[in-house]
Amino acid sequence: MIVLKDVLALLDGELLTPATSPEAAFRKVFASDLMSDVLTSAEPGALLLTGLVNTHVVNTCSVADLSGVVFVQGKRPAEEVISQARTRNIPLVTTKMTMFEACARIAGHVQDGGHVRR
Amino acid sequence: MFAAESSYHRAFPVKGGDFAKAGNAACEIKELLKDIGLDTPTVRRAAIVAYEAEMNVIMYAREARMDLTVSPDEVHLVVDDRGPGIPDVELALTEGYSTATAEMRELGFGAGMGLPNIKRNADVFAIDSEVGRGTRLDIIIRKNGHVPS
Numbered sequence: 001m002i003v004l005k006d007v008l009a010l011l012d013g014e015l016l017t018p019a020t021s022p023e024a025a026f027r028k029v030f031a032s033d034l035m036s037d038v039l040t041s042a043e044p045g046a047l048l049l050t051g052l053v054n055t056h057v058v059n060t061c062s063v064a065d066l067s068g069v070v071f072v073q074g075k076r077p078a079e080e081v082i083s084q085a086r087t088r089n090i091p092l093v094t095t096k097m098t099m100f101e102a103c104a105r106i107a108g109h110v111q112d113g114g115h116v117r118r
Numbered sequence: 119m120f121a122a123e124s125s126y127h128r129a130f131p132v133k134g135g136d137f138a139k140a141g142n143a144a145c146e147i148k149e150l151l152k153d154i155g156l157d158t159p160t161v162r163r164a165a166i167v168a169y170e171a172e173m174n175v176i177m178y179a180r181e182a183r184m185d186l187t188v189s190p191d192e193v194h195l196v197v198d199d200r201g202p203g204i205p206d207v208e209l210a211l212t213e214g215y216s217t218a219t220a221e222m223r224e225l226g227f228g229a230g231m232g233l234p235n236i237k238r239n240a241d242v243f244a245i246d247s248e249v250g251r252g253t254r255l256d257i258i259i260r261k262n263g264h265v266p267s
Contacts, residue, residue, distance in 0.1 A: 034226055035227055039170060052225075059141030062141075
């Protein structure tokens with residue numbers, strides 16, 4: 001379990017959907033650029049880390065009950081995608097970190113039992 | 119929600135190549151199933167099946183009709199497309215086998231998981247394809263059916 005405010009702190013992230021509660025919690029974390037893999041293997045309630053920024057990311061999360069998205073490598077989706085996520089209550093975060101670094105930080109946090117390392 | 123023997127039916131047209139609207143039918147189907155009051159795991163399986171099927175139509179076919187029928191115990195989805203058909207259905211059901219273009223892969227699809235994932239989430243799965251004519255999927259998702267591992 002990891003909460004949104006910890007994700008933002010760990011990844012030095014920017015919240016693209018400011019209305020989202022910082023206490024929003026994610027049961028699992030899944031990282032992939034392949035939406036096919038998300039639809040096959042990600043669990044409901046998971047946070048998705050991805051380098052893709054198109055509308056299919058939000059559609060995929062919506063269909064498969066994923067609860068949030070982190071865009072890595074400083075990628076920012078178009079306003080249309082952010083608006084779509086807002087409508088569906090899916091928090092979006094962008095971070096300048098690479099996929100590997102973002103995953104490593106989150107994995108370290110989860111292993112440490114939730115302590116945020118900066 | 120349902121009277122005995124009653125069911126809800128709705129058809130969704132899908133246009134091949136229309137990537138901008140990809141996922142609209144599946145998202146609408148998911149909202150409908152939620153509104154009808156089906157349990158969350160059943161809604162999720164049906165939505166994933168509908169989305170994978172819709173993406174297949176958009177990536178490979180010219181057009182299709184997705185027929186959704188919801189009865190108290192199951193979701194029945196028939197996807198009948200007009201398109202190139204599948205020359206080797208068994209091969210197309212193999213995880214990882216794909217004929218997707220680079221453009222499709224850039225969108226995050228075409229990893230050769232679509233049909234296998236539809237089958238995996240379905241309680242009943244039938245496929246009939248004819249080269250040069252099209253492909254028809256007949257899928258049943260039962261309420262409280264299996265949850266894919």
